[in-house]
Amino acid sequence: MKLVIAEKPSVAMSYASVLGANTKKEGYSEGNGYIVTWCVGHLIELAMPEAYDEKYRKWDMANLPFIPEKWKYSVKKSTVSQYRVVKQLLIDDRVEEVICGTDCGREGELIFRHVYKLSGSRKPIKRLWVSSMEDSALKEGFSNLKNGADYENLYNAALARERIDFLAGMNFSRLISLLYGGYGTYFSIGRVQTPTLNLIFKREKEIAEFVKEKYYVVHIKKNGLDAVSEHIKEPGIAEKMQKECNGSNASITKVDKNIKKVNAPMLYDLTTLQRDANRLYGFTSDKTLDITQKLYENKMVTYPRTDSTYLTEDMENVADGVLKNMLHLFNLDAELIENKKIFNNSKVSDHHAIIPTMTNVDISSLGIDEQRIYSLVVMRLICAFSKPYIYESTCIEIACNDYKFKANSNVVKDKGFKAIEEHFKQKYKADTEKKDKADAVEIEFAVNEGMVLENVESETKESYTKPQPHYTEDTLLLAMENAGVKDMDDDVERKGIGTSATRAEIIKKLVSRAYIQRDKKNILITEKGKYLVDVAPERIKSVDFTVEMENKLLELAKGNVSYHVFMQEFNDYISSVVDEYSKLEITEKKSFANGPASDIGSCPLCKSPIREGKTNYYCSNKECKVCLWKEDKYLLSMKKSMTKKIASDFFNKGYSNIKGLVSASKGTEFDAKVICTFDEEGRCKYTLEFPKNNSKKNN
Numbered sequence: 001m002k003l004v005i006a007e008k009p010s011v012a013m014s015y016a017s018v019l020g021a022n023t024k025k026e027g028y029s030e031g032n033g034y035i036v037t038w039c040v041g042h043l044i045e046l047a048m049p050e051a052y053d054e055k056y057r058k059w060d061m062a063n064l065p066f067i068p069e070k071w072k073y074s075v076k077k078s079t080v081s082q083y084r085v086v087k088q089l090l091i092d093d094r095v096e097e098v099i100c101g102t103d104c105g106r107e108g109e110l111i112f113r114h115v116y117k118l119s120g121s122r123k124p125i126k127r128l129w130v131s132s133m134e135d136s137a138l139k140e141g142f143s144n145l146k147n148g149a150d151y152e153n154l155y156n157a158a159l160a161r162e163r164i165d166f167l168a169g170m171n172f173s174r175l176i177s178l179l180y181g182g183y184g185t186y187f188s189i190g191r192v193q194t195p196t197l198n199l200i201f202k203r204e205k206e207i208a209e210f211v212k213e214k215y216y217v218v219h220i221k222k223n224g225l226d227a228v229s230e231h232i233k234e235p236g237i238a239e240k241m242q243k244e245c246n247g248s249n250a251s252i253t254k255v256d257k258n259i260k261k262v263n264a265p266m267l268y269d270l271t272t273l274q275r276d277a278n279r280l281y282g283f284t285s286d287k288t289l290d291i292t293q294k295l296y297e298n299k300m301v302t303y304p305r306t307d308s309t310y311l312t313e314d315m316e317n318v319a320d321g322v323l324k325n326m327l328h329l330f331n332l333d334a335e336l337i338e339n340k341k342i343f344n345n346s347k348v349s350d351h352h353a354i355i356p357t358m359t360n361v362d363i364s365s366l367g368i369d370e371q372r373i374y375s376l377v378v379m380r381l382i383c384a385f386s387k388p389y390i391y392e393s394t395c396i397e398i399a400c401n402d403y404k405f406k407a408n409s410n411v412v413k414d415k416g417f418k419a420i421e422e423h424f425k426q427k428y429k430a431d432t433e434k435k436d437k438a439d440a441v442e443i444e445f446a447v448n449e450g451m452v453l454e455n456v457e458s459e460t461k462e463s464y465t466k467p468q469p470h471y472t473e474d475t476l477l478l479a480m481e482n483a484g485v486k487d488m489d490d491d492v493e494r495k496g497i498g499t500s501a502t503r504a505e506i507i508k509k510l511v512s513r514a515y516i517q518r519d520k521k522n523i524l525i526t527e528k529g530k531y532l533v534d535v536a537p538e539r540i541k542s543v544d545f546t547v548e549m550e551n552k553l554l555e556l557a558k559g560n561v562s563y564h565v566f567m568q569e570f571n572d573y574i575s576s577v578v579d580e581y582s583k584l585e586i587t588e589k590k591s592f593a594n595g596p597a598s599d600i601g602s603c604p605l606c607k608s609p610i611r612e613g614k615t616n617y618y619c620s621n622k623e624c625k626v627c628l629w630k631e632d633k634y635l636l637s638m639k640k641s642m643t644k645k646i647a648s649d650f651f652n653k654g655y656s657n658i659k660g661l662v663s664a665s666k667g668t669e670f671d672a673k674v675i676c677t678f679d680e681e682g683r684c685k686y687t688l689e690f691p692k693n694n695s696k697k698n699n
Helices: 011-017 077-090 106-119 135-143 149-181 193-209 235-244 270-281 286-299 311-330 368-383 417-427 473-482 502-514 527-535 543-558 561-580 645-654
Strands: 001-005 023-025 026-031 036-037 044-046 073-075 097-100 125-127 214-223 225-228 250-262 389-400 402-412 459-463 516-519 520-524 611-612 618-620 627-629 655-662 667-678 682-688 697-698
Touching: 011 026, 011 036, 011 097, 011 286, 011 645, 036 077, 044 106, 044 149, 073 077, 073 106, 077 106, 077 214, 077 697, 097 149, 097 520, 106 149, 125 149, 135 235, 149 527, 149 543, 149 561, 149 627, 193 473, 193 516, 193 520, 193 527, 193 543, 193 645, 214 235, 214 402, 225 389, 225 667, 225 682, 235 402, 235 459, 235 561, 270 682, 286 368, 311 368, 368 417, 473 527, 516 527, 543 561, 561 645, 611 645, 627 645, 645 655, 645 682
Parallel strands: 001 036, 001 097, 097 125
Antiparallel strands: 023 026, 026 036, 044 073, 214 225, 214 459, 225 402, 250 389, 389 402, 516 520, 611 618, 618 627, 655 667, 667 682, 682 697
16 A cells, blocks of 8 residues: 655545545545545654753753754654554555655655654655645646655755754854843744844834935926926025926926836745735735645645746646636636746746636635635736736926926826736725836826926925835845845845745744734834844844855755755854853853943943943943933923934933924924933933024923
8 A cells, every 4th residue: 555644634635535545544544555644744843952961951051052963853742643643654564655745845845754764664755746736736746756765855955954943043042041141031043033133123223223304395387297306405495496486487308208018927926925915915924824825725726835936838728727717717808918938947946836726716705815815816827917017108307497307207008917906906905005106197288398388386395304114024025035135146046034935934933032023014123122133143143144054955955065064064153153152251241131232322420331221221330320211201292212323422422413303382393403411310401402593492
């Protein structure tokens, strides 16, 4: 008989159905020459350090680094009964061949190999490699099984990934917690999660330290045409321009027209699907993955954990059949075109892009969230075979009393794939999006060079420069995917932090460990997260190092890198970091005991270093009472918080020039020099100094 091992019970049931193994037993089913059983995710896990030696139960610098010479594994207590079933079947004399039917990727291979090796089985291995759970795809897959030995390199990459993540977590979490545990007793450091946290930290730091600047633009308008000046810093210049242009004649000096084409987007890989689901519906990345996995197991979409946006060249007929089925299912009459560019074998490694299957689906039977994800996958497939979006772009230059203005007009010529997008987004109530720069902005009359616009209206508008926005899961996933791209060769296939299959879990862990938090769609770093980034060794939180490791794992999967060489290099790295930090002076080790060190400055009273706490900036001298609160009531009354930059100005210069303060009585914005002084008791006093009339307002 042949033993098939699936990753989940639901998948095993699908296998049993197509194989005819319909006699149910305890933990498996059999029939027609097959036995089908299942894991429940990971049945086997790495043993904890204390399993090697009881001394490792205690967190002690003397026991670091922890690098096992021979790795130990243990059976998960929650699934031990199912492991016993699988193990017994693996050594059953009736079984002549074992078929690995776990998910077709790195982790799926690892799940199977751990169970197989721990059971002591030596039976020959075949590999089921499919991208769809449809009956037809499964039957074809079982008729064309791969040799298990062909996936040895994939297993080595999975094994290496598991072990380096374990080593980094166990060693660095203990190291940093022992040295800098003043904030709490435990820090979780991860090879991938800490660089991701560092990305968020840097963005939040940029936002906190951003100083907005006021600028003005002058508009001249006529019959729907709205032309604007360049940014003007001085209000007097803007006022003069506005007055001189209002009611005057303006002349069109240049009209530049171009027909522009926007090609349809590529098919979805997991990351782009997660990004769109977050942007359009506010779904977290792990929620999107869970829903897509469920749709996959229900035979409605193809394998979700893919990083390819292409189909293989032999799938043209399949794609054509699915397209026709989807148009019928959604009652659409779309004009489709041939799109050869999405069929490329060289762009598909393990799995092709996510597309719908031929399975007939009753959309109304799905929950609303499942409908939305399914509709996105369908929408992207139809869009890929739709015509480009074509529009006429017109750039207009206008002169008025020697001042220059510009206006742009976009006129849609053919909506193409955007008509499909609009249909699905309206049907499934996607969030309102900002207008695309190519969306129509039509002028009410034809414009030509030399045309005179009589008696134009003019107005001045004031605005402020804006910092980078907070990360959302959409933009964070993009940042993770693009991390390190600038420093990599063009032919590197996979870039960034993590993989399509793991990025959702990374974000989820950071939230669960209170290093980041969600605020509606925004992702914000917590004080605990800031503290961790401050104390973590530079290379541990380095994006470049993590990207380097991810690409080495990819090369390992291809067989281009030796597992033993890779592991030795990582072991040496672990040892070097522990050795470096073990040699720190006692004062350095404890310097973060009450809060991370900072570059804020010195205390104005006793000259001791200023440190940053969870809610304040304070003097490190315990006898000194100098302190500035982050939620300072005086600044809050003017709609400002105590940023690190403002605190640094107060401590080092005694004042800070702050723009965009808001009057509590009038609600208007103003700029002022805020002067901060401290009395002998460390209490602060504020004074406002206005640049024009030098009037002061005391607190």
